[in-house]
Amino acid sequence: MTxxxxxxxxxxxxxSVIPGFGLTLGFSLAYLTLIILIPLSGxxxxxxALGWADFWAIAVDRRTxxxxxxxxxTALLAAVVNVVFGTxxxxxxxxxxxxxxxIADAMVDLPFAxxxxxxxxxxxxxYAPNGWIGQLLMxxxxxxxxxxxxxxxxxxxxxxxxxxxxxxxxxEEIDKEVEEAAATLGASRFQIITRVLFPGLAPAIITGFSxxxxxxxxxxxSVIFIAxxxxxxxxxxxxxxxxxxxxxxYEAATAIAAIMLALSFVMLLVVNLVQTWSRKRYG
Amino acid sequence: MEVRxxxxxxxxxxxxxxxxxxxxxxxxxxxxxxxxxxxxxxxLLRLIAGLERPTKGAIFFxxxxxxxxxxxxxxxxxxxxxYALFRHMTVADNIGFGxxxxxxxxxxxxxxxxxxxxxxxxxxxxxxxEKRYPAQLSGGQRQRVALARAMAIEPKVLLLDEPxxxxxxxxxxELRRWLREIxxxxxxxxxxxxxxxxxxxxxxxRVVVMSQGRIEQVGTADDIYDTPNSPFVYSFIGESSSxxxxxxxxxxxxxxxxxxxxxxxxxxxxxxxxxxPHDVDLVDGCSGCIAGTVAASRRVAGTRxxxxxxxxxxQRVEIELPVDHPAxxxxxVAFRPRRWKLFPAS
Numbered sequence: 001m002t003x004x005x006x007x008x009x010x011x012x013x014x015x016s017v018i019p020g021f022g023l024t025l026g027f028s029l030a031y032l033t034l035i036i037l038i039p040l041s042g043x044x045x046x047x048x049a050l051g052w053a054d055f056w057a058i059a060v061d062r063r064t065x066x067x068x069x070x071x072x073x074t075a076l077l078a079a080v081v082n083v084v085f086g087t088x089x090x091x092x093x094x095x096x097x098x099x100x101x102x103i104a105d106a107m108v109d110l111p112f113a114x115x116x117x118x119x120x121x122x123x124x125x126x127y128a129p130n131g132w133i134g135q136l137l138m139x140x141x142x143x144x145x146x147x148x149x150x151x152x153x154x155x156x157x158x159x160x161x162x163x164x165x166x167x168x169x170x171x172e173e174i175d176k177e178v179e180e181a182a183a184t185l186g187a188s189r190f191q192i193i194t195r196v197l198f199p200g201l202a203p204a205i206i207t208g209f210s211x212x213x214x215x216x217x218x219x220x221x222s223v224i225f226i227a228x229x230x231x232x233x234x235x236x237x238x239x240x241x242x243x244x245x246x247x248x249x250y251e252a253a254t255a256i257a258a259i260m261l262a263l264s265f266v267m268l269l270v271v272n273l274v275q276t277w278s279r280k281r282y283g
Numbered sequence: 284m285e286v287r288x289x290x291x292x293x294x295x296x297x298x299x300x301x302x303x304x305x306x307x308x309x310x311x312x313x314x315x316x317x318x319x320x321x322x323x324x325x326x327l328l329r330l331i332a333g334l335e336r337p338t339k340g341a342i343f344f345x346x347x348x349x350x351x352x353x354x355x356x357x358x359x360x361x362x363x364x365x366y367a368l369f370r371h372m373t374v375a376d377n378i379g380f381g382x383x384x385x386x387x388x389x390x391x392x393x394x395x396x397x398x399x400x401x402x403x404x405x406x407x408x409x410x411x412x413e414k415r416y417p418a419q420l421s422g423g424q425r426q427r428v429a430l431a432r433a434m435a436i437e438p439k440v441l442l443l444d445e446p447x448x449x450x451x452x453x454x455x456x457e458l459r460r461w462l463r464e465i466x467x468x469x470x471x472x473x474x475x476x477x478x479x480x481x482x483x484x485x486x487x488x489r490v491v492v493m494s495q496g497r498i499e500q501v502g503t504a505d506d507i508y509d510t511p512n513s514p515f516v517y518s519f520i521g522e523s524s525s526x527x528x529x530x531x532x533x534x535x536x537x538x539x540x541x542x543x544x545x546x547x548x549x550x551x552x553x554x555x556x557x558x559x560p561h562d563v564d565l566v567d568g569c570s571g572c573i574a575g576t577v578a579a580s581r582r583v584a585g586t587r588x589x590x591x592x593x594x595x596x597x598q599r600v601e602i603e604l605p606v607d608h609p610a611x612x613x614x615x616v617a618f619r620p621r622r623w624k625l626f627p628a629s
Contacts, residue, residue, distance in 0.1 A: 177367035180334055181429075183354040184361040185381035185436055195384070199371040 040261065047254035058255045063231055064240065067256075071237040072263065074148055075216030078155030082212045083205055085156075086163025093164070094171045108164045111157055116221030123154055124226045146228030151236065154222040159212030166208035170201055203279045210271040217264055284344050284439040284472050285310040286331060291340035293326055300326045301496045303340070308440075308474060313466050315487035316476045319519070323496040324476045325444055331474065332442050333357045344439050360433030360471070364445040366425040368417040374428050375400045375413035381436035403431040406465065423454040430462075434469065443475035447482065455479075459486050480520050484508065492516050514626045517557045524600040526573070526593060527628065528556045535625070538594045543571025543619055553628035558620035560588065561603040565610055566617050574617040575600070582606065591616060 047055065058064060093105050111119065127134045127144040134145060144150050174197065182192045220238040227234040237260055244253035286308040293301040301323045308314050316324040329335045331342055333354040341350045349357055368377050376383075378400040382391055391399070404410055407427040417425055426446060433441060446462070447455040463486055466473055477483050483490045484504040492499045492507060492515075500507060500516050511517040518525070529536045533547040535556065544556075566572045575591030578599060582588075586603045589610075593600060602618055610616050 175365070175367060177363045177365060178369065180354075181361065181363060181367040181432075182369070182380070182384075184332060184334070184357075184359055185384065185432065186355050186358070187380070187384040188355065191384045195380075196369055 043254055043261065044258055047251065047258040050251040050255055054251070055255050058252050059259055063235070064237075064256055064259075066232045067235050067237040067240040068259065068263070070148055070151065070234065071217055071260070072267075074151040074155055074236070075213050075219075078152045078159055078216045079209050079213035081152070081156050082159045082163045083209050086160055086208060086212075087167055087201070087205060089160070090164045090167040090171055094168060108161050110161075111159075112161050116158065116219065117225065119157055120154055120222035120225030123150070123157060123222065127153060127226065145226050146230075146234065148227075148234050150226040150228070151223050151234060154226050155216040155219055158219050158222060159215050162211035162215060163205070163208035166211065167201060167204045170204040174200060203275055206271060206275045206278060210268055210275075213271075214264060214268060217260065286440055286472060286474070287343040288327070288331065289341050289343065291327075291330060291337045291342065293323075293330060293335060294338045299496055301330075304496075304498055306491060306498060306501065308472060310472055311470045313463070313473045313486065313488045314475075315483035315490045316474065316493060317478070317480060317483040317490050317520075318493035318499075319478060321495070322493040324478075324491075324493050326496075327493070328442050328444055328474060328476050331440065332359050332361050334361070358436060358439050360430075360436060360438035360441040362426070362429045362433050362441070362443040362446050364448045366417070366422075366429045366449075368425055368429060368432070370417050372416075373413065374404065374409070374415050374417070374420070377417065377428055378403055378432045378435050380432060399435060400431075403435055404428075406434075406468075407431045408461075421454075422450050423458060426450065426458065430465070434471070438471065441471040441473040443473065445476050445478070447479075448477075455482070462486065484520075492519065494519070509622075511557075511624070514555060514557060514629075517624065517626075522560050522601070522603075523557055524560050524602065525558075526556045526598055526600055528554050528625070530554050530625065537573060538596075541571055542573050544623065546625055549625050550627075554625045555628050556620070556623055556625055558623040560601045561586065562621045562623075563602045563618040564621055565604070565608070566619055572617040572619045573600075574615060577614055577616055589616060 050058070089108065093101065093108075124145050125131050127137075127150060129135065129138050129143065129145070131145070134143075137144060142149070144153060178196060179192050182196045187195065218238065220236075220242070223236055224239055227236060227239075229235050229239055237256060241253045241256050244250075244256065288304060288306040288308075291301060291304050292299065304323070304327060306327075316327060318324045326335060330337055331349075333349070333352065337350060341348055343349060344357070369380065372380065375397065379396040382396045382399065385391075401410070401413060404413055407430060409424060409427055409431075412420065412424070417428065420428065426449075430443075430446070443462075447458050450458065459482060475487075484507070487504070489501060489503055490507050491501045494515050500512050502510075507516065507520055511520060514525070517523050526537065528542070530546055530549045530551050530553075532551070533545055533549070534541045535544040535546055535549075535554075536542065573591075573593060575593040577589055578592045579590040580587060581590075583603075585606065587606050587608070588601055588603050590599055590601050592598070602616070604610055
């Protein structure tokens with residue numbers, strides 16, 4: 001299996017047994033334009049009406065900055081937590097056969113299906129100072145509900161399936177023989193995990209991370225119930241947008257949204273670049 | 284390093300895969316485990332490697348009881364049928380892996396590891412490919428890298444599980460010769476598993492024929508082919524024909540006629556006669572021979588294979604004739620096996 005030499009430049013059209021490149025590309029572009037591009041450019045256009053000075057004033061407003069910090073910070077933290085535990089969950093589901101495995105497997109998808117508000121209310125009930133878990137944490141001085149920790153908890157809940165479902169299929173493809181080969185060569189269990197298994201999973205883990213992160217940044221429904229929504233403390237950017245909307249301050253709302261959009265785009269782009277790099281390395 | 288397998292039994296969830304197997308492998312020997320699928324040959328190999336633990340019995344490397352040691356401590360080189368290369372590492376990193384994961388003083392310097400990897404790459408005739416990834420290599424090249432990786436740790440034994448099973452016929456033949464050369468040059472005690480008898484007979488110093496979790500026969504290619512000790516080995520190795528016969532007073536009979544073979548030591552009664560299709564003499568008149576009606580005649584490479592129906596029961600046997608032999612045109616052919624063996628009827 002040698003790779004054929006790639007000609008300089010790229011061909012626009014790849015020969016294939018299934019025709020329809022023109023049709024499918026045309027459809028995809030039209031579809032993306034309708035669903036994503038037009039609404040987003042509307043957003044940018046609307047906020048541009050604000051004028052640069054006003055836009056900047058909203059952007060560097062302390063309340064906006066705090067909300068953005070909380071949104072991106074908690075989403076990042078939740079994505080990191082999900083990467084660690086989601087990978088472990090995927091590992092258990094792929095590698096071991098135990099009674100109830102299929103039920104556990106189905107349970108992973110629940111956060112996808114559950115209305116986020118329901119999740120938020122359920123988590124708040126559990127983690128409130130008088131809730132089941134909250135009252136256990138209270139004596140330890142740990143307050144979860146109505147703090148940024150609560151936001152992280154909600155985002156972990158929402159983001160878990162993204163990591164599990166992206167890592168799981170790649171994990172299933174891992175050949176057990178590769179681990180056995182590493183063991184016969186003298187690698188310890190830890191070395192097998194860090195040097196053989198993990199590099200193969202890295203691209204999938206990064207994808208799961210970026211999906212969970214992106215979902216966390218945009219999450220609204222579950223967070224507003226558990227966050228307590230104190231400005232400067234536990235107010236997330238999406239909520240701030242809604243507040244501005246309710247004040248009929250559409251320009252400010254679109255400005256914050258445009259900032260979020262730009263930040264998310266840059267972060268996802270970086271993640272994508274990291275992924276391309278790791279895929280090239282670990283192919 | 285000599286390897287001794289002593290009364291090993293292996294069960295998978297109560298299902299026995301090996302029954303009480305014992306085998307002595309001499310130091311520096313190239314030995315083949317040959318058998319149909321399900322005969323337990325791969326299980327035996329994996330037990331030697333430590334990838335499985337025996338239910339009963341022990342495996343010795345020299346005088347050490349290896350069955351108490353973990354896979355990592357056994358220091359065996361294992362080559363898998365599907366290569367099992369680390370696909371995120373270059374060829375050189377793959378080969379050096381076994382040295383890189385060592386600890387402390389046992390671990391050579393980075394430079395030394397690289398030097399060893401290049402040296403081994405040269406041994407397996409892949410110089411210049413050290414920067415490639417496994418996905419950029421052909422099947423045959425990958426298997427060579429896998430072998431180099433296994434040899435990098437200077438293993439006590441080299442174990443190969445159907446190493447050429449996934450390759451096409453031509454590459455297989457080439458690698459077979461090449462493996463023999465490598466073995467002669469490095470002198471590792473080597474055990475390989477195969478279901479290809481040609482491979483086993485051509486390559487190995489000794490062949491272990493296995494069937495249904497038991498060792499049927501151990502011997503050189505000549506032993507196995509010329510003096511098979513069981514009907515299984517007779518029919519599994521090479522071509523063979525068999526006929527139900529009767530032994531009376533040291534004479535072999537088919538139906539009511541003696542066929543001119545004397546078996547003075549065989550017990551009287553029902554038996555099965557085994558012979559090689561090419562190891563027969565054609566005879567003219569039939570006083571003491573096996574005679575049959577030609578049922579089919581096929582040209583197979585350099586010979587003609589004739590299928591005969593023998594006696595009233597129309598038992599079919601195959602014999603091989605030279606292509607231009609006139610007997611192939613006849614409707615009745617008589618022959619007598621030159622070399623043959625009787626096994627009691629089961």
